[in-house]
Amino acid sequence: GAVVSQHPSWVICKSGTSVKIECRSLDFQATTMFWYRQFPKQSLMLMATSNEGSKATYEQGVEKDKFLINHASLTLSTLTVTSAHPEDSSFYICSARVALAGVPSYNEQFFGPGTRLTVL
Amino acid sequence: AQKITQTQPGMFVQEKEAVTLDCTYDTSDQSYGLFWYKQPSSGEMIFLIYQGSYDEQNATEGRYSLNFQKARKSANLVISASQLGDSAMYFCAMRASYGQNFVFGPGTRLSVLP
Numbered sequence: 001g002a003v004v005s006q007h008p009s010w011v012i013c014k015s016g017t018s019v020k021i022e023c024r025s026l027d028f029q030a031t032t033m034f035w036y037r038q039f040p041k042q043s044l045m046l047m048a049t050s051n052e053g054s055k056a057t058y059e060q061g062v063e064k065d066k067f068l069i070n071h072a073s074l075t076l077s078t079l080t081v082t083s084a085h086p087e088d089s090s091f092y093i094c095s096a097r098v099a100l101a102g103v104p105s106y107n108e109q110f111f112g113p114g115t116r117l118t119v120l
Numbered sequence: 121a122q123k124i125t126q127t128q129p130g131m132f133v134q135e136k137e138a139v140t141l142d143c144t145y146d147t148s149d150q151s152y153g154l155f156w157y158k159q160p161s162s163g164e165m166i167f168l169i170y171q172g173s174y175d176e177q178n179a180t181e182g183r184y185s186l187n188f189q190k191a192r193k194s195a196n197l198v199i200s201a202s203q204l205g206d207s208a209m210y211f212c213a214m215r216a217s218y219g220q221n222f223v224f225g226p227g228t229r230l231s232v233l234p
Contacts, residue, residue: 043225046222114164116163
């Protein structure tokens with residue numbers, strides 16, 4: 001399957017600082033990228049969907065001013081957690097999809113390895 | 121609205137035995153895909169198996185098979201000959217057609233006992 005990378009794999013920061021997480025599709029062009037957040041022992045929760053060159057669509061309850069998403073190219077999306085607080089500590093996972101619409105298939109969406117954010 | 125239910129928060133299985141992880145789903149769409157992912161403690165999401173709603177045969181991938189019962193809206197994962205490395209969280213997910221997003225179930229934590 002295709003490879004999606006995330007950087008950094010883990011980050012520790014002080015409260016009030018901003019943290020940027022990168023998501024790259026290494027060997028394919030992703031029309032759509034997704035950002036998920038996962039709290040311990042819970043499932044993945046979709047935060048936002050972004051298409052290259054357009055504004056991200058945020059899920060209900062996700063603060064767009066706090067979680068800035070930029071999808072500058074077909075291979076790169078970034079999530080910036082602004083003015084991070086301890087409650088933002090979580091595991092953030094990105095995913096990249098090769099096809100936007102149509103019948104779902106097994107090889108359409110690939111996940112990055114995740115970034116563990118700890119805010120002190 | 122789409123929903124995935126996994127009723128088993130945790131499961132134990134003896135090494136080399138088979139185990140079934142339950143998944144039921146709810147959707148009004150006629151065309152959809154069902155996915156199973158494994159998430160070990162490292163956190164990465166590992167794709168295991170896929171079943172399309174129009175696939176007539178149950179999907180199989182090595183030791184993994186999917187027991188698809190469309191009328192009951194269930195898509196249970198069967199792992200045969202469990203190995204210690206199978207200990208992980210397992211998520212059932214669904215995506216309907218037309219660009220809709222993945223919907224994940226709450227997950228089942230599988231522990232394989234030596």
